[in-house]
Amino acid sequence: MTQTKKKSRQPKTEAKSKELLVQKIQAGTVIDHITAGYALAVMQILGITGREGDIISIAMNVQSKRMEKKDIIKVEGREITTEEINRIALIAPNATINIIRDYKIHEKTRISVPDKIIGIVRCQNPSCITNNERGIRSNFQVVDRTPVTLRCDYCKRITGHDNIIEQLLGQY
Amino acid sequence: MSLSVKDLISIADLSTKEIMTILDQADEMEKIVRSEKPSKRLAGRILATLFYEPSTRTRLSFESAMARLGGSSISVADVGASSVAKGESLADTIRTVENYADIIVIRHPQEGSAQWASEVANVPIINAGDGAGRHPTQTLLDLSTIRRSQGRLDNLNIAMLGDLRFGRTVHSLSYAITRFTDRLYCIAPNGLELPAEIVGDLKEQGKEVIETTDLQAILPELDVLYVTRIQKERFPTPADYEKVRGIYQIDKTSLQDVKPTLDILHPLPRVDEIAPEVDATPYARYFTQMFHGVLIRMAILTLLLEAKQT
Ligand SMILES: [Zn+2]
Numbered sequence A: 001m002t003q004t005k006k007k008s009r010q011p012k013t014e015a016k017s018k019e020l021l022v023q024k025i026q027a028g029t030v031i032d033h034i035t036a037g038y039a040l041a042v043m044q045i046l047g048i049t050g051r052e053g054d055i056i057s058i059a060m061n062v063q064s065k066r067m068e069k070k071d072i073i074k075v076e077g078r079e080i081t082t083e084e085i086n087r088i089a090l091i092a093p094n095a096t097i098n099i100i101r102d103y104k105i106h107e108k109t110r111i112s113v114p115d116k117i118i119g120i121v122r123c124q125n126p127s128c129i130t131n132n133e134r135g136i137r138s139n140f141q142v143v144d145r146t147p148v149t150l151r152c153d154y155c156k157r158i159t160g161h162d163n164i165i166e167q168l169l170g171q172y
Numbered sequence B: 001m002s003l004s005v006k007d008l009i010s011i012a013d014l015s016t017k018e019i020m021t022i023l024d025q026a027d028e029m030e031k032i033v034r035s036e037k038p039s040k041r042l043a044g045r046i047l048a049t050l051f052y053e054p055s056t057r058t059r060l061s062f063e064s065a066m067a068r069l070g071g072s073s074i075s076v077a078d079v080g081a082s083s084v085a086k087g088e089s090l091a092d093t094i095r096t097v098e099n100y101a102d103i104i105v106i107r108h109p110q111e112g113s114a115q116w117a118s119e120v121a122n123v124p125i126i127n128a129g130d131g132a133g134r135h136p137t138q139t140l141l142d143l144s145t146i147r148r149s150q151g152r153l154d155n156l157n158i159a160m161l162g163d164l165r166f167g168r169t170v171h172s173l174s175y176a177i178t179r180f181t182d183r184l185y186c187i188a189p190n191g192l193e194l195p196a197e198i199v200g201d202l203k204e205q206g207k208e209v210i211e212t213t214d215l216q217a218i219l220p221e222l223d224v225l226y227v228t229r230i231q232k233e234r235f236p237t238p239a240d241y242e243k244v245r246g247i248y249q250i251d252k253t254s255l256q257d258v259k260p261t262l263d264i265l266h267p268l269p270r271v272d273e274i275a276p277e278v279d280a281t282p283y284a285r286y287f288t289q290m291f292h293g294v295l296i297r298m299a300i301l302t303l304l305l306e307a308k309q310t
Helices: A002-022 A038-044 A082-090 A162-168 B017-036 B056-068 B090-097 B113-120 B136-150 B168-177 B195-206 B213-222 B238-248 B274-278 B288-310
Strands: A026-036 A055-065 A069-076 A096-101 A104-111 A116-120 A137-147 A147-154 B046-051 B072-078 B105-108 B125-127 B157-162 B184-188 B210-212 B223-226 B262-267
Touching: A026 A038, A038 A055, A038 A069, A038 A082, A038 A162, A082 A147, A082 A162, A147 A162, A147 B213, B017 B056, B017 B136, B017 B288, B046 B056, B046 B090, B056 B072, B056 B105, B090 B105, B090 B113, B105 B113, B105 B288, B113 B125, B125 B213, B136 B223, B136 B262, B136 B288, B157 B168, B168 B184, B168 B195, B168 B210, B184 B213, B195 B210, B210 B213, B262 B288
Parallel strands: B046 B072, B046 B105, B105 B125, B157 B184, B157 B223, B184 B210, B223 B262
Antiparallel strands: A026 A069, A026 A096, A055 A069, A096 A104, A116 A137, A137 A147
């Protein structure tokens, strides 16, 4: 009894969520394939509070073909920049960015974590020259992409994923 | 002979061939030191030593090397405390000092400082310790001492003894020496073993790392014994320290069954890891190391400064 109920129910929910997710926006950005549970973190990195007045839809822990679960964010009226994409890459390395203009996908970018990260985060090592000298930018080699792990070009020490998230999100 | 790098920041930046080039150049330098005629090879060239931490031995070695080659040195003994650097960024100090000198030797407590200096400077930078354990001229002089004494660097049984955890010269040496040998013996008291990260790196490269606390058992196998200082502060109680100190002290008795060609090295200064009675044995190489230190620094100075001319 319960099983049949579940079975008959499932397509309905799926259809419903699909409808919600593909609902078109006129212009703006759709960020898809965000690591499940990190949509709010991505919002924070983008500085989106919801008080800007733009229409924002967030879906979290949605079933995905490519990943087990994913988060999705749609922001009407705002196109995110390359610099912002780089910041997102550090916490959601599998995300795709769809820039929407006139209800159509104008540009689709699959985030790829670059080989080098310059700036954006600090080296985790307090004795590193990059944390003690004015006018120097942090500079990292990406040594692992899932999750993103960085090796400082100066002190050669590792800055791990947890620390990266902490830095990008502060009190999050 | 020349190097592909304009600076000497880390051994990791050098190919094995370049390491050999430097060691060969150091051997050449001995002729200059032994000659009665003063060398003019780097006449008119100025070396600036910029030491933000005191290391008299290293600074003297560089100044001696420069003087042997006919060049001169300028230095600020304690840059950190002098007005030259008060509140000034390292980059600004480098940009100032490079106007006074053709090459700069820097020792600085912050990790990665020497690399940063090399990015800022137009003159070659030599790293004489940057807080991260990179001190390439020390490693090169260790290799040079071993090669000169043993006649080769490959197929040697080399053991490092003492504080392998905090003793930074052994970290750099363990990577460098295993470019030539397949095996490395590590003898350390509990808690002062070679960091797992380094052991992991070496094993990944297919090297055999033999970790033991039993010095006497492996001593007869060894060609080279590299001793480092065990500091009292590393132990929870003075009694723990005393216990370890006794076990790992090298004296004439402990050397009864060793190979006649054994070399004992030590980066110095020593406390009492090696008894003074060992100094007169044919195994003692730690003062020879200091001599090779000057030759290695002469080699580096010539290779970097002469490359710059062309
Ligand atoms: Zn660093």
